[in-house]
Amino acid sequence: MTQQLRIATVTLNPAFDLVGRVPRIELGEVNTVETLGLYPAGKGINVAKVLADLGLCLSVSGFLGQDNQGDFVQTFQQNGIDDQFYRIAGKTRINVKITETAADVTDLNFLGFEVCTGDWVKFTALSQRWHEQFDLVAVCGSLPRGVSPNQFADWLQSLKAQGLKVVLDSSNAALTAGLKTQPWLVKPNRRELEVWANRTLTTMDEIILAAQQLSAEGIENVVISMGEQGSIWLNREGVLQAQPPRCENVVSTVGAGDSMVAGLIYGLAQGWSKADTLRFASGTSALAVSQSNVGISDKQALAEIMEQVQLTAI
Numbered sequence: 386m387t388q389q390l391r392i393a394t395v396t397l398n399p400a401f402d403l404v405g406r407v408p409r410i411e412l413g414e415v416n417t418v419e420t421l422g423l424y425p426a427g428k429g430i431n432v433a434k435v436l437a438d439l440g441l442c443l444s445v446s447g448f449l450g451q452d453n454q455g456d457f458v459q460t461f462q463q464n465g466i467d468d469q470f471y472r473i474a475g476k477t478r479i480n481v482k483i484t485e486t487a488a489d490v491t492d493l494n495f496l497g498f499e500v501c502t503g504d505w506v507k508f509t510a511l512s513q514r515w516h517e518q519f520d521l522v523a524v525c526g527s528l529p530r531g532v533s534p535n536q537f538a539d540w541l542q543s544l545k546a547q548g549l550k551v552v553l554d555s556s557n558a559a560l561t562a563g564l565k566t567q568p569w570l571v572k573p574n575r576r577e578l579e580v581w582a583n584r585t586l587t588t589m590d591e592i593i594l595a596a597q598q599l600s601a602e603g604i605e606n607v608v609i610s611m612g613e614q615g616s617i618w619l620n621r622e623g624v625l626q627a628q629p630p631r632c633e634n635v636v637s638t639v640g641a642g643d644s645m646v647a648g649l650i651y652g653l654a655q656g657w658s659k660a661d662t663l664r665f666a667s668g669t670s671a672l673a674v675s676q677s678n679v680g681i682s683d684k685q686a687l688a689e690i691m692e693q694v695q696l697t698a699i
């Protein structure tokens with residue numbers, strides 16, 4: 386296996402994911418949750434877990450609360466992931482994810498710790514030498530309190546100025562500010578694309594048009610994920626659509642997008658074609674929805690899903 390890219394993922398606002406299943410949430414009532422999972426997570430960490438399962442060497446960075454870091458450190462050690470997280474005072478947040486039998490996941494994402502100016506300055510100063518270690522940096526997830534979208538955009542710009550390939554998967558104001566810095570690859574979902582485009586996107590034509598407008602802003606690779614309807618990838622080679630097989634037993638959609646980002650990075654790190662890379666990323670993300678945690682637990686299942694992914698050049 387060749388690894389052509391040196392990779393880091395960045396999670397500025399990580400979280401423990403507290404994951405469970407109830408038949409149906411009754412608001413205002415006591416709900417008994419049937420299953421229990423508590424995982425060190427956050428978007429960039431999820432991406433890293435999938436890449437490590439696939440056998441890539443990589444580093445993780447961002448901010449981590451020093452008071453409850455134990456399970457994170459253990460996860461990095463168990464997965465052979467190089468830990469370059471900057472520790473700050475306090476605790477990393479806990480996000481609650483409840484899957485209902487006949488509905489999607491309800492996410493209760495908490496705000497998390499606050500990063501003070503001094504810590505932001507030290508962290509960003511350290512990152513100015515990342516070009517010595519990495520070729521590609523995947524910046525994933527929301528901003529912690531204390532970091533403004535403008536500060537975030539300036540920092541992304543500084544990574545780009547080092548010659549790093551920046552992959553961005555964020556949301557809301559951070560995504561809007563980050564997109565202006567023209568990352569190398571972005572993966573908004575349909576809802577995030579709607580926010581950027583400031584209009585509802587119902588048909589595939591509407592989604593493609595908005596994605597083309599985003600690409601015209603100077604972003605080399607625009608991947609739009611659309612849940613069970615798959616994804617599209619626009620770049621200078623054209624538009625490629627991927628439809629994964631329908632998952633009959635959805636356990637949790639948490640981390641599907643992160644597993645897709647990981648699959649894309651993996652294919653690109655291997656130097657694969659666009660079609661092979663998107664097929665693989667569709668496979669890793671579709672596999673994720675059949676599990677409660679992210680990761681490649683069953684390579685045979687991944688291979689079977691990949692065979693059923695339908696690719697269409699548009």
Ligand SMILES: Nc1ncnc2c1ncn2[C@@H]1O[C@H](COP(=O)(O)OP(=O)(O)OP(=O)(O)O)[C@@H](O)[C@H]1O
Binds near residue numbers: 575639645672
């Ligand atoms: N029900 C499903 N069946 C098969 N594949 C799915 C399903 N849901 C999601 N996927 C796969 O996962 C990819 C990413 O899903 P989605 O668009 O929901 O990402 P997301 O909103 O960024 O997710 P998250 O933020 O929860 O990680 C899809 O493009 C698709 O390939």
Ligand SMILES: O=P(O)(O)OC[C@@]1(O)O[C@H](CO)[C@@H](O)[C@@H]1O
Binds near residue numbers: 398400402528
């Ligand atoms: O608040 P953010 O950073 O946007 O999202 C955080 C989060 O929902 O993203 C991951 C799933 O994609 C979870 O592990 C985590 O709890």
